[in-house]
Amino acid sequence: MDFFTAQDRARRLTGRLVVLLVLAVAALIGVASLALALAVVMLDGGTFAPAPLARAMEPRLLAGVATAVILVVGVGSLVRHFQLRAGGSVVAEALGGRPLDLETRDAQERRLLNVVEEMAIASGMPVPELYVLEDQAINAFAAGHDLDDVAIGVTRGAIEALDRDQLQGVIAHEFSHILHGDMRLNLRLVALLHGILVIGLIGRMLLRTSGSGRRLRGRRGGGHVAVLGLGAALMVVGYAGTLCGNLIKAAVSRQREFLADASAVQYTRNPEGIGGALKVLAAHRLGSRLLASHAPEFSHLFFGSGVRSLSRLTATHPPLQARIRRVLPRWDGSLPPAPAIPTAPPRHAAMHGMAGLSSGAAAGQARADAALAEERLADEVVASVGRPSAEDLERARRRLGEIDEGLIAAAHEPYAARALVYGILMGVDPESREAQREALVGQALPEVLVELEGLEPSLSRLTPGQRLPLLELTLPALRRLSVAQSSRFQACLRRLMSLEARPGALQWALHRLVLQGIQGERRARRDRHLADLSGPLSLLLSTLARAGQDDDVEARGAVERLSAVLAVPLDFVREPAQATDLDWAMARLVRLVQAQRAPLLAAMSCCVTHDGRIEPEEAELLSAVAWTLGCPLPSMERESGQPAGGTA
Template identity: 75%
Template sequence: MDFFEAQDHARRLTGRLVGLLLLAVVALIAVASVVVTLALVLLDGQPGGDSPARALDPRLLGGVAVAVILVVVVGSLGRHLQLRAGGAVVAEALGGRPLNLETRDDNERRLLNVVEEMAIASGMPVPSVYLLEDPAINAFAAGHDPHDAAIGVTRGAIETLDRDELQGVIAHEFSHILHGDMRLNLRLVALLHGILVIGLIGHMLLRGAALGGRRRSRRGNGRVAVLGLGAALMVVGYAGTLCGRLIKAAVSRQREFLADASAVQYTRNPDGIGGALKKLAAHSAGSRLAAANAEEFSHLYFGRGVRAMSRLTSTHPPLEQRIRRILPHWDGSLPAPTSRPVTPPGSASTPEAPTGTALAGAALAGAVVASVGRPDAGDLARARQRLAELDVRLIEAAHEPFAARALVYGILMGADPESRERQRLALTSQALPEVLVELDRLAEPLARLAPGHRLPLIELALPVLRQLSAAQFAGFRACLDRLMAIETRPGARQWALHRLAVQGIEGERRARRDRHLADLGGPLSRLLSTLAMAGLANEAEARDAVEQAAATLGIDLDFVPEPPPAADLDWAMERLVRLVQAERASLLAAMTRCVEHDGRIEPEEAELLCAVAWTLGCPLPDPGRLASRPGPRHDGGHRQ
């Protein structure tokens, strides 16, 4: 199953789950309505033997049913709004704290390195990282999409697992991000909370009636009716929650098997995640989390996290099954609980990155599409190598709030001296003095930045930039827009990185995906022409590239040779993000055909393609690995 199929599958699965839960809710509403109506009739206290008949009055039943529906809807909607901010809300609810990006703790530093490598290798934003001070071995990924994702890891995991095992766990969590499981999981949390509210109301009624009975005399059947109503609502609510948990558990177990398999695919190292699972099985604290509300998020965890009443309600398969699927020849032995040797940050046993394999035309486009959301061990090795090649001052800057802003400014400033001088002057009047000091300090390492290294640095800076306050981000955004506005010759790559930086902080604008390629001829013509001209100095070749892309898409496109303003490209992207998921693979193939028309994808072109794919929600590993090594260009120089 490729990335696009997995995303569609997650959406279909969400629909089916919602349907099943709605059926359960309808049944519960029917039962709850009858129970509440009977209680109201008893509370009314009117004499007569027609109480059952009055309880079945359609108008009364209908009114009660509407009230029960409102309770479920309001409960679900309220929880959804609480979780709207993304994975950070879940991490903090479980007692996690944002990991200090400048930490000097070896275990914490190693965790950050592994997460950053995995993000760069998979071509997606670096998620926020949270540490749970819990001795258990566990982890989770939470959020609505990759832009607001958070990964939480326990202290027990980072102190017990070696680097390969920790990388297997993180690869497992990245699979949940890439396959769309996170949004499904949060929707389940909201839906189940709405059902649970019925039981909570019953609990409050039962408690209130019990306390009230001690303070005042009984009044007819009133207290008995309230007690019965409370008890019935508790039974109904918790029965509904049990039904929801059974559905949640059945789906979650299959998603865990998929994530385990994906972790092996990403790392090509079954001993990594297999070893982590074996250590989890042998660990004295297991995977059980101490957080008070751990049960609510049980389907998010790497390990079970909570005690299940039975296998039917367990959100995770038995550890033995998971281990045997990864390590078929496992003899059943478990490691003795021992302290983990500290692995130096940045080191690992993953093999060196293989060299690129020359592909061309449709074959290369197909290979690029197939790689979306499917990083491999070579991508991890390349990401590690790329991070090792970066100046340490730039990496440290990406982890500090003032320096991270300066880093992004420096990356997005124009290539020619005239533009940079004007932009530096503009920043003097808009940017904070502390940021300007950092910009000057980073000028020398930024000037020596190798091709293809700008995108990873922006990705590294995103977690700390997401922590900016609303006022700080407004100032940062104003400076970025000013840099683009006064750029003498803004290039496609500069525009794409600018858009990526803004979207990576603001998050994805969730638009309805209801448009087809045939409806988007204008935006497609603008974007594909820009990609073709960015890599080809010869207009005739660029025109031919767009024509081949149009043939790939099966629609007519116009070639636009003029360099577009950033506003035009933003206009095109705002329409293209509404493209249906099923046709995004075709769009990515057409984009690749435009970029590689001259037979290779150079580092700058790969960076452009990845940045545009990134903002379209298609995390793309480095496509340069699929093309031949760069050679001398036709135009004798570099184009943006």
């Protein structure tokens, strides 16, 4: 299943969740009506006479019950939805997690940080916020709405009990949930089900009040009985709601856990990693059960079940033995298991209508061959979205190893991270850099300027392909800035861009990537089609074509070919676009429906691959723009001279 199909499937599942919620609310209304009838009977002396039952079944009263249940569920769900809008960090903190110190000297925490950073860079997505849960159980989770507000939490037990390969398997499992749209679905499920749980919480509160409410008993015994009966009724409704909620969570979660396990094998090409982690979990004395009070609410987010389930019907995770056998088919229950043959992610065509990109455009055999190479590489780019491979992971590890250790350390420290971003995003033109430096002296913090001066020798040795990973590494530290610090930092970035004498497409894309990585994605309704976006498409594709072609004639030819294939009238924009113009174009393109993002990404890749290769700077540009469109793109960079379709 490719990235775009997975995202659409997750959105369709959200619709099914609403249907299941409506059915659950209907069931709760029935239970509440029955509980009300019993309460009326109790208040009338416990006699099941026709009169009390008739009063309980009165249409107005039933309508009132239905309205009250719907109101409580609706308000409870909305309140929880707004509480969770900040993203995965809210979940991590609710579970007692603490942000991992990015400069930690703890070897095990450092290993975890390295594994997460490698997986993020291999996936082409922002480095997520990382939290540690001081719990000795083995567990982990990923939560968030979008790629920019993801948080990953890992328990202390997992950090200590798992080796690097096993930990990498767990992290790959969580990245699968991120890339398949599961985490957004899971948070919506939390919000929808919270309203059902609120009914039980109200009943519990009323029972506590009645248990200590001597004033009520003193005034009128019947009042106390009424409160007690109402509380008991609401508790019954609440337990029924909890059962419904657990059944819904189980129906949604179980198969997606199998898919995430399989994806972890595909991402790492190491079934012993995720399989070994599951075996350690199965043998662990504390298992995966978390002590946090909110664990039941978020149980469907966890790597392991996290809570004890009374029935397989309500279990949010498949049995561990079944999961182990899915990734290690030859496992016989003993250690070590016989190795299984890893499965690699299929690189099939996912162009959604982009096949035949070169048809009608070949003027000769050489041109046809070049167009075929572009098509093949564009097909590979689209198929790789949200599907990092073992080669991508190894490339990310190698690239991080080639970067100066001082720059890696700077990316994890708030002052140095800001200086690092300034140094990377300042223009290469001497006149521009001088004006930008003067602007920073008047606007940036002195401590940051000192850090920038110290980093300059290392920054001067950066090679193409190293800038994007470094910027990705800085994002967790930059998100932790105070409001005032973040505001000053963003103002400095905008000032740097405004002083750029010759702003290139890559410089603009990296600026935009950092700002979006801090601010988060501005959620927009996805209701536009390619045919509605001729102007923004012309501007973006012309800019990318100019960055990927040798001259304007070739760039114009690329845009004209894409105009025919996309069936959208495109005009080649001859003059280089300003940053504000490109921001305008992107603000409209983010409204593109999910189904048409694959053709757009294919068109973008064709613009920068006129020679059948993706050079390091072209890879950075393509990844940065794809990121802002919500399409995490693993690096498709080719080594010098390597033909398209190969593996770096």
